Amino acid sequence: MSPPITILTDFGLRDGYLAQVKGVLLGIAPDSPLVDISHLIPPQDIRCAARMLRQVVSCFPPATVHLAVVDPGVGTDRRIVAVELAGQRFVLPDNGLLTYLLQDFQIDAAVVVDRRDLWRQPVSSTFHGRDIMAPVAAHWAAGSPLCDLGSALDLAAREFVILPEIPPGAMQLLPNRPADAACAQIVEIDHFGNASLAGSIGNGRGGQQLHLKIGDAVRPLQVVETYGEAQSGELVMLKGSQGCLELAIVNGSAARELSLSVGDWLEFGVSEN
Structure with missing residues (x-):
């Protein structure tokens, strides 16, 4: 064949x-x-x-x-x-x-x-x-x-066209943000509304508690290894099947519910236990 x-x-x-x-x-x-x-x-x-x-x-x-x-x-x-x-x-x-x-x-x-x-x-x-x-x-x-x-x-x-890095790259501290606020950019949104992020946030271990700031609102965020570790409707971050960190809402669409688009910058912080 x-x-x-x-x-x-x-x-x-x-x-x-x-x-x-x-x-x-x-x-x-x-x-x-x-x-x-x-x-x-x-x-x-x-x-x-x-x-x-x-x-x-x-x-x-x-x-x-x-x-x-x-x-x-x-x-x-x-x-x-x-x-x-x-x-x-x-x-x-x-x-x-x-x-x-x-x-x-x-x-x-x-x-x-x-x-x-x-x-x-x-x-x-x-x-x-x-x-x-x-x-x-x-x-x-x-x-x-x-x-x-x-x-x-x-x-x-080596004359092949290469796209430039998404400035300023992966994980970045933005001006006028708290010193412990990590920001990452959305590089892809899939059919399920999961947002793939450039870079790494926190230590990447399951169970870590983070928060996501959108405007004046703060949403709790849990780092998990599987969707089943969180309840329906909860905001989670995990390593997706394509190797990127993904922001997701269990049994929902993070893109729709949080009004996310490719290219958006998201601000994260570590929550105190």
């Missing part, structure tokens, strides 16, 4: 864009299973897509082709690349989508996707995912070697 092709986009589910991409893939690589990672990435949110790509790739078999199309620079001179990394294969715009993968892995080989004879014609200036990336990903899955997909890149030059 041909290797799977995964698809990660910000296309949403209402329009026919995703179906067009899948049609192109199946026309060239009919034996490759197509796996949807997500198509609900917020529009043009490269950082969100880069995080999700890092989270999922280790679950796929070697030689899986990952097609990632979150491409706010479509039609410009930004490059499209095909990359071998950690036993996996990626076709995507070079716009930061590899950021979190490159924190953990080195690229083994890469090409600029410039073989126009492999592309779907005519090429739309606003839909390179369908007309350039999908055909190249499909040819790769169908057996074409990487060297046939484009011009080789000099890996020693």
Whole structure:
């Protein structure tokens, strides 16, 4: 069987864009299973897509082709690349989508996707995912070697686009806050309303009592290892399945109940027992 092709986009589910991409893939690589990672990435949110790509790739078999199309620079001179990394294969715009993968892995080989004879014609200036990336990903899955997909890149030059750190990084003391007030930024909110945080708060041990300050309100917060350690409706912090600390409300949505958004800074303090 041909290797799977995964698809990660910000296309949403209402329009026919995703179906067009899948049609192109199946026309060239009919034996490759197509796996949807997500198509609900917020529009043009490269950082969100880069995080999700890092989270999922280790679950796929070697030689899986990952097609990632979150491409706010479509039609410009930004490059499209095909990359071998950690036993996996990626076709995507070079716009930061590899950021979190490159924190953990080195690229083994890469090409600029410039073989126009492999592309779907005519090429739309606003839909390179369908007309350039999908055909190249499909040819790769169908057996074409990487060297046939484009011009080789000099890996020693380290020229891939990397997203900047979320300033000021992970755990941070903000101005005009108490000296013991730790602040962390929300980097992701999942379907359940759990908020993933950049950094670490407290000592990370289960049972630790913290509090979260939102405006003038203070909410008690317990560090747990499982949701079952707290009562329904209680605010908790725990290490989530993706390796980040998560702020959650047991059997509820922290994002909805606390009006949280990606990018928000949260202020925490250690509660006295």
